Structures are given as structure tokens and as C-alpha cells.
Amino acid sequence: MQEVISSFAKDLFAGKRVQLMTAAEVWFLRAEAAMRNWDGAGTAQANYEKGIEVSFAQHGTSGGFATYRDDAVSKPAAYTDPKNAANNIAAGNPNLSTITVKWDDAATDARKLERIITQKWIAVFPDGQEAWAEFRRTGYPKLFPVMINNSGGKISTTDFVRRVNFVQTEYETNPAGVQKAMTLLGGPDNGGTRVWWDKP
Structure with missing residues (x-):
């Protein structure tokens, strides 16, 4: 049976690169581990920032990394549905995140985790299965109702x-x-x- 599975896998993935986990995802895992004070994980900020840097690199956009990483102003914008105002999400809505990208070491663990998982959510694109698992596990990123x-x-x-x-x-x-x-x-x-x- 093992030989049949191995043969199938070789045929299925012949000449193809299969991505099971990205380096950026590993850095965000380390950031979360550090935030939870796990031994040997380093610092949450260093791992978080490295995760963003590696995410930019893997998507071929390294040039804007530092500006994005240091952005302490930009927040998720309110949403206006052009077809149905009942779907609008106004600024201040509890379902709309208020975090920025820049790491804040004085933030609560909940806000640190939201930062880490929000950036991880972006980094794992287009792996929707992993993004969904992270959302179910942590409740982040905040999604519209x-x-x-x-x-x-x-x-x-x-x-x-x-x-x-x-x-x-x-x-x-x-x-x-x-x-x-x-x-x-x-x-x-x-x-x-x-x-x-x-x-x-």
C-alpha cells in the first residue's frame, strides 16, 4: 500500500512545488510562542517583524516592508456597501479592528495576538484552509458579521x-x-x- 501511495504522490506532484508551510508562517508561530512566554522562542516583536519581512519577500514586495512594519497610524477602514447600506460597517463598530501594524509591546496579550494573527492571515494567502483554522483557533482577525x-x-x-x-x-x-x-x-x-x- 505504501508503494502505491508513494507512486501516486510522485505522479501528482511531479515537477510541481507544493507549499505546506511558509517561512513567514513559522515566524508568526514563533511570535505567538514568545508572546505566551514559551522558552526559546525569542521575543514576540522580533519574530513578528521578521514574519512581516519574510511575508513581503515571499510575495516579491520587499521594497515596502519597513514602511509597512512601522505604520502606527493606519487602521482597517470602515466599509460602505455600494448596493446595500444594511451591510455597512462604521468606524467604531466592535467587529472592526482598531489595531495598527506596528508592534506595541505595551499592548495587552489579546491585542498582541490580534496583531500576530492578522499579519499571519495575510501571509498565508492563498492558503484559505490554514487561515480558517487560525481564525477558529484564535478568533482573529476580526471579520465582518x-x-x-x-x-x-x-x-x-x-x-x-x-x-x-x-x-x-x-x-x-x-x-x-x-x-x-x-x-x-x-x-x-x-x-x-x-x-x-x-x-x-
Whole structure:
């Protein structure tokens, strides 16, 4: 079986570069570890700033790195929906972040984490799966609220989608496995049930 998987992987990725994790992501992981006072992680600020620098480099925009890193003024802008004013997000809305890019060592741990994860969210683009995992794990970056929720109450408007449902073929071909997984899940098979590492 191992030989079959290995052969499949070689065919699938032949001549292609597959990115599993970026260097920038590692620096932001180290920044979070340092913020949490884990031994050997260095300083949160140095790791955070290196994460931004490496993110710029990996996207080919190194020239503006220092200006961006040192920006202590710019904040996320209010949003005006050109088609429906009900979707507007005004400045001062609690769903709109108020952090700047520049590191602030005097900030609370919550604001430090928001800075780290917001920049990490940007750095991991276009890896949406990783960005979604970081959002579920930390609650950052701050996202606009859901204006129309068609889940019938299964998914929270403020907590967003927490997981992907089991696919129908899994129910059809592996019903015992699905039932065991749902027991371990501790909730219904819908997008509002948190997975084991996503408990509040």
C-alpha cells in the first residue's frame, strides 16, 4: 500500500512545488510562542517583524516592508456597501479592528495576538484552509458579521462556520465510522459544532 501511495504522490506532484508551510508562517508561530512566554522562542516583536519581512519577500514586495512594519497610524477602514447600506460597517463598530501594524509591546496579550494573527492571515494567502483554522483557533482577525444567516440557527452569526459536515458518501459507505465520529464530536453533524481543538 505504501508503494502505491508513494507512486501516486510522485505522479501528482511531479515537477510541481507544493507549499505546506511558509517561512513567514513559522515566524508568526514563533511570535505567538514568545508572546505566551514559551522558552526559546525569542521575543514576540522580533519574530513578528521578521514574519512581516519574510511575508513581503515571499510575495516579491520587499521594497515596502519597513514602511509597512512601522505604520502606527493606519487602521482597517470602515466599509460602505455600494448596493446595500444594511451591510455597512462604521468606524467604531466592535467587529472592526482598531489595531495598527506596528508592534506595541505595551499592548495587552489579546491585542498582541490580534496583531500576530492578522499579519499571519495575510501571509498565508492563498492558503484559505490554514487561515480558517487560525481564525477558529484564535478568533482573529476580526471579520465582518454575517448579515444573512440561512443555516436555520445551526451556525452562529457571530461564531461563523466551525467545521465542514461529513459528506453523504461517508454516511452511505461508512455509517459506523460516522456514528463514532459524531459521538466523539459531541454535537450534531453541522457547521456550528466545534471540533476538539476549537472548544471555547
